Amino acid sequence: MHTEQLLNWGIIGCGDVTEVKSGPAFNQVPNSKLYAVMRRNAEKAADYARRHDVPVWYSSAHELIHDPQVNAIYIATPPSSHEFYTIEALKAGKPVYVEKPMALSAESCQLMAKAAETYNVKLTVAHYRRAMxxxxxxxxxxxxxxxxxxxxxxxxxxxxxxxxxxxxxxxxxxxxxxxxxxxxxxxxxxxxxxxxxxxxxxxxxxxxxxxxxxxxxxxxxxxxxxxxxxxxxxxxxxxxxxxxxxxxxxxxxxxxxxxxxxxxxxxxxxxxxxxxxxxxSKHIQEPMIAEVVKYFTNEIATNPCPAKEGINTMAIIDQLTGNKF
The missing domain is CATH 3.30.360.10 (Dihydrodipicolinate Reductase; domain 2)
Structure with missing residues (x-):
C-alpha cells in the first residue's frame, strides 16, 4: 500500500462506542475515509450510515470484509468475536485495527498475531491512549x-x-x-x-x-x-x-x-x-487513528500498538483474574 492511497475503512460493529469516540475520526485524518459499516441489526446499521454519511452499510461482517472497495477494517464488536473477524479480515488481505481488549484471552490474541504473520498483513490493537x-x-x-x-x-x-x-x-x-x-x-x-x-x-x-x-x-x-x-x-x-x-x-x-x-x-x-x-479531542481515538493510517499506508514503519502488546496485556489480565480470593 502506498502513502497516496486512500484507506476506505469498514467498521464491524458500529455500536455505541463508535458513535463519537472512534467512528467519525476515520473521516478526520488524512488519507482516510469511513466507507462502510456493519451491524447485525440491518435497521441500525442503515441508521448509523445515514447519520454519519457513510456510503455503504451491511448486516453481514463477511460481506463487509469482502467488499472490494474496503481496504482496512476496524473491529469494534465485543471481544468474543475479535479473533474470528480479525483472522477472516487478515486472510482477505485487509489490515486490521482491533478494539481492546484484543480478545478473550492471551491464547486467542496469539492466534490473531500468528494470522497477521502468516498472511503478512498489518494488525494494530486499539490501545489508543498511547497516542493521546x-x-x-x-x-x-x-x-x-x-x-x-x-x-x-x-x-x-x-x-x-x-x-x-x-x-x-x-x-x-x-x-x-x-x-x-x-x-x-x-x-x-x-x-x-x-x-x-x-x-x-x-x-x-x-x-x-x-x-x-x-x-x-x-x-x-x-x-x-x-x-x-x-x-x-x-x-x-x-x-x-x-x-x-x-x-x-x-x-x-x-x-x-x-x-x-x-x-x-x-x-x-x-x-x-x-x-x-x-x-x-472530541473523538478521543483520533490521534491513534491518525497514527494507524500512517502505519497502514507505509508513511511510518512503526506499529502504534503491535499485537505483541495486546498479548502482553491480556496475559497479565489472565493471570490476575485466574487467581480467586
Whole structure:
C-alpha cells in the first residue's frame, strides 16, 4: 500500500462506542475515509450510515470484509468475536485495527498475531491512549521525578455507574462475551499504559473475586506488578460506595498524580507543584487513528500498538483474574 492511497475503512460493529469516540475520526485524518459499516441489526446499521454519511452499510461482517472497495477494517464488536473477524479480515488481505481488549484471552490474541504473520498483513490493537497528548506528557514527566520508587492505582466505581458507553445488553459483565467483567473492559487501558511507561513486568501477582454476586463477573481485582525493582500496586473495585480514579507515580524527587479517565496531571517536583490541564479531542481515538493510517499506508514503519502488546496485556489480565480470593 502506498502513502497516496486512500484507506476506505469498514467498521464491524458500529455500536455505541463508535458513535463519537472512534467512528467519525476515520473521516478526520488524512488519507482516510469511513466507507462502510456493519451491524447485525440491518435497521441500525442503515441508521448509523445515514447519520454519519457513510456510503455503504451491511448486516453481514463477511460481506463487509469482502467488499472490494474496503481496504482496512476496524473491529469494534465485543471481544468474543475479535479473533474470528480479525483472522477472516487478515486472510482477505485487509489490515486490521482491533478494539481492546484484543480478545478473550492471551491464547486467542496469539492466534490473531500468528494470522497477521502468516498472511503478512498489518494488525494494530486499539490501545489508543498511547497516542493521546495527555499520556504522552505523563510519560515525559516520569523522567523528571528521579529514580522511581513505587506506583499506586486506585480505581473504584459504585455498581451500575460505569463511565463506559451504554449498550442495550450489559455484555460487559457477561464473561462469555467480554472475557470477564468491567475490569476486562477498562483495565486493559491501564495495564497497557503501565507497560508502555515501564516495559514488561518481571512479576505478576494478583487475585479477583465476585463479591457482590450481581452478575457472573468478578467485580474486584487486586494486583502487584513488578517492573524490575519498581512495584505497582492496584485495586479495581466495581462495587464500591464511592468513585475513585487515581494513579500516583512516586520517584526520588517527587510524584505524578493523574486519573486514567481524567484531564489534569499534577506534578510535584522538589517541593513545587505544577498542574498540566488538557482538553481531549472530541473523538478521543483520533490521534491513534491518525497514527494507524500512517502505519497502514507505509508513511511510518512503526506499529502504534503491535499485537505483541495486546498479548502482553491480556496475559497479565489472565493471570490476575485466574487467581480467586
Amino acid at each position: 497528548p495527555y499520556f504522552i506528557k505523563i510519560k515525559e514527566l516520569i523522567t523528571e521525578i528521579g529514580d522511581l520508587r513505587f506506583v499506586n492505582i486506585k480505581f473504584y466505581q459504585p455498581p451500575f455507574s460505569s463511565i463506559i458507553a451504554s449498550s442495550e445488553e450489559n455484555w460487559r459483565v457477561n464473561p462469555e462475551i467480554s472475557g470477564g467483567g468491567l475490569f476486562h473492559d477498562l483495565a486493559p487501558h491501564h495495564i497497557d499504559l503501565l507497560n508502555w511507561f515501564f516495559g514488561e513486568p518481571t512479576r505478576v501477582n494478583g487475585f479477583s473475586a465476585n463479591q457482590s454476586q450481581q452478575s457472573k463477573a468478578d467485580d474486584i481485582v487486586s494486583a502487584l506488578l513488578t517492573y524490575n525493582t519498581l512495584p505497582v500496586t492496584g485495586i479495581w473495585c466495581f462495587d464500591a460506595p464511592m468513585k475513585e480514579d487515581l494513579c500516583e507515580i512516586v520517584g526520588a524527587r517527587g510524584s505524578i498524580q493523574f486519573a486514567f479517565h481524567g484531564s489534569k496531571i499534577v506534578l510535584t517536583k522538589d517541593g513545587e507543584i505544577t498542574h498540566f490541564p488538557f482538553i481531549h
